[in-house]
Amino acid sequence: MTSHDHIQLTASELSVFFMSYLKDTLVVCVTSYFLEHIEDPDVRVCVAYALELSEKRVETARAFYKAEGIPIPVGFTEHDVNVKAPRIYNDVMILQYVTNLGIMGMSSYSLAVAQSARQDIRKHFTSSLNSSADLFNRSANVLQEKGVFIRSPFIPYPTLTEFVEKRHFLAGWMGDQRPLTSTEISFLYLNLFRNTLGGALLTGFAQIAQTKEVRKFMTRGSEIAKHHSAVFGKFLSESNILTPVSLGLNVTESTDHVFSDKLLMFHTNALNNHGMSFYGQSLAGSPRKDIATAYSRLMVEVGEYVMDGTQIMINNGWFEKPPSAPDRKELSKG
Structure with missing residues (x-):
């Protein structure tokens, strides 16, 4: 071989x-x-x-x-x-x-x-x-x-196996909402965790960024993370699921230069690209329509944020071009 x-x-x-x-x-x-x-x-x-x-x-x-x-x-x-x-x-x-x-x-x-x-x-x-x-x-x-590992919420063990028999399982916009499945809880909780950590990270980035443009971008990202955390927390609390997300995170008051703005921007975009991927998986695993709709809306918000970040990187000459296919139209011009 x-x-x-x-x-x-x-x-x-x-x-x-x-x-x-x-x-x-x-x-x-x-x-x-x-x-x-x-x-x-x-x-x-x-x-x-x-x-x-x-x-x-x-x-x-x-x-x-x-x-x-x-x-x-x-x-x-x-x-x-x-x-x-x-x-x-x-x-x-x-x-x-x-x-x-x-x-x-x-x-x-x-x-x-x-x-x-x-x-x-x-x-x-x-x-x-x-x-x-x-x-x-x-x-x-x-x-x-x-003692700072935050576990996903606990739910009772199932006592029997069941199959879904009613279309109400997919409902969620109006009327009574069914309880969350363990899969939906898992995704909501993990996304709440990631946004809590990401929001704290971007709070620090906003303090140490060197330019006003990048500081503003990091602050915006921190606010987006807080908003998304609130959305996920609301779904969990409505089903009486405890969300013990107290990560013990602490950001100091330092504003000294640590990382280049180029690094901060790439880091933030990379995290958000991962976030959109996680949201996509979460959407696929969430049959309830109101939750699926929320993920779709939040993905759009993150996507717009990433595009704005990419534009900032391009404008400042920080966006390193990935390997790309040749431009055949230009080549054909001789």
Whole structure:
């Protein structure tokens, strides 16, 4: 059996390598800064592991790019971070952030494996998938040991198996609403969690952004996150589902420069792209019409926010162009 490793990279493989490289160089910058301020040794171990994983992936990606004769993306460097700047977030916030890195890594790299044909590429992304799961598990264990791991709500165990017999199961706009399913609860709660964490993150970003335009964009994002959290919380509370989202997050009052505005903008757009993907999964798993409609509306709001962010990046020369197909119309002009 041949490995087919000599075959050039496909468009899908180029895409996932490009985005992975940009995100990993970003994580190197962010976690390097975090390590300068962490006080809890257990949290330090998790953040150091996240940094180690991203550094290894960056080196592997560079080796692939060199072997294929492809220019290495710029991504993010030491020029995009001031590791000696004062602390922005407390240790719990940093640990939650790293735990979420594991969650997003599992999502991204599982898709990367499925999109890759070459065996060496699949091996690389499979390893990245496994290490992301390991990062999540390590961080989640520390959260539990510290007593700050927030579990999804509990519901009673079912006592019998049932099949849906009435169309009322899909209703939700008018009249009596059926109770939430465990799947709907899970998605609502996870999205509430992500928006709570994202809102706190963007609050810090708004304080340290260097330009008025970026500060305004980050503040807008924080407000969007609060609004979305309220929507998800309302659905849960209407079904008398407890939502114990008290993550212990703390943002300091520091306004010193930490990350470049280029890094802040890319980071925010990347998080929102993940958010829209999670919303899409949530929409597919939520049969109740009022919930599905809410996800559709919120996805549009996030999509508009991402487009505005992309425009800001383009206007400032911060948007690094992904590998693209040739412009045949221009080529035909000679």
